Amino acid sequence: MRVAVVGAGFAGGIHAQAWAALDGVELLVVDREPELAGAVAGRWGGASGSSLDEALAPEIDVVDVCLPTALHAELSIRAARAGKHVLCEKPMAMTPTEAERMIAAAAESGTTLMVAHVLRFWPEYERLGELAAEGELGRLRALSCSRFVTRPGPYAPWLLDPAQGLGLAEVAVHDLDIAASLLGRPRSVVANGVPDGAGWSHLQAVLRFEDGATAAVESGWGTPPSDPFAAGFRATFEHGVAEYDSRRRPTLRVAREEGVEEGEAPAGETEGGPWAFDAAGYLAEVAYFAACLRAGRPPERCPPGAARQAVELSLAVLEAAASEREVTLP
Secondary structure, eight states: OEEEEEOOSHHHHHHHHHHHTSTTOEEEEEOSSHHHHHHHHHHHTOEEESOHHHHTSTTOOEEEEOSOGGGHHHHHHHHHHTTOEEEEESSOOSSHHHHHHHHHHHHHHTOOEEEEOGGGGSHHHHHHHHHHHHOTTOOEEEEEEEEEEOOOOTTOGGGGOTTTSOTTHHHHHHHHHHHHHHHOOOSEEEEEEEEETTEEEEEEEEEEOTTSOEEEEEEESOOOTTSOEEEEEEEEETTEEEEEETTSSSOEEEEETTEEEEEOOOOOEEEETTEEEESHHHHHHHHHHHHHHHHTOOOTTSOHHHHHHHHHHHHHHHHHHHHTSOEEOO
8 A cells, every 4th residue: 555645744644553553554754844754754764745636647546635625625526536545634624614525535436545533543542432332321411622722833824824724623523523423413512712823722622412411622733741631521421521632641541439540552652743642542443544545445443524523613602702703513
């Protein structure tokens, strides 16, 4: 499988590491800055290039889009029309309409599209999904998720440009997608936030669901470099609670009436921005996509329609925060 990772920045380096861990993969890293592409490719044993034509060459099977969000739709559609399978970083696109065009292009070309919502493959969130699906703790009634990072600087300055991405919603989209995957489509969103120039430095959103369940998503990029990353959740079921804290060891606790289960599933680390992540989710995500391609099956664990909805939810949160009104979803 010949894979072109386009973009050698924050996400591209992580994806290159994940592809390099798979057997039978030939890696090409493409970036308009040749020295960046060369550095990432050299670290993970791939070739490098500086032109999109190289990524779309006939011998390439997969294009992995790790560019600013505003470029996702354009490159994904070009790649699909060139007969390439596409793995695209989240958020899927700037608007639901762009996302729909991406889905249509893949369908028309007979190629496979998956959006890299890595939390769907993160061990602690996988365990949460299992608990919700198994019903051992009863119905999931309330979910609270948080994600805090340092303010984007050298590692991803484009995040501060509203023409290139969705601002802080690029962080919130992780947990918005998880909430919808567990609780279904929200009926409405309310939100507030702390303004930060053209966008927000802190957002708090509440998703309301038809069955009475609720989810709270809090995101920010005001954490100091001394403590640059923190993520977590608290899931309240009818008969127990599951909690995750990325800074605690063990990271996961599941409290039942009869006792407490603790655990985590680390699998090495990967560098990303000013912090280090456990690599397990990224490795599992890419391995799953590759397995789907080899088996000729759609990525049912991470369908593009759900990624489109995550874009819709992100924009609804931004609208609710700006208008200070409840936003009803169609």
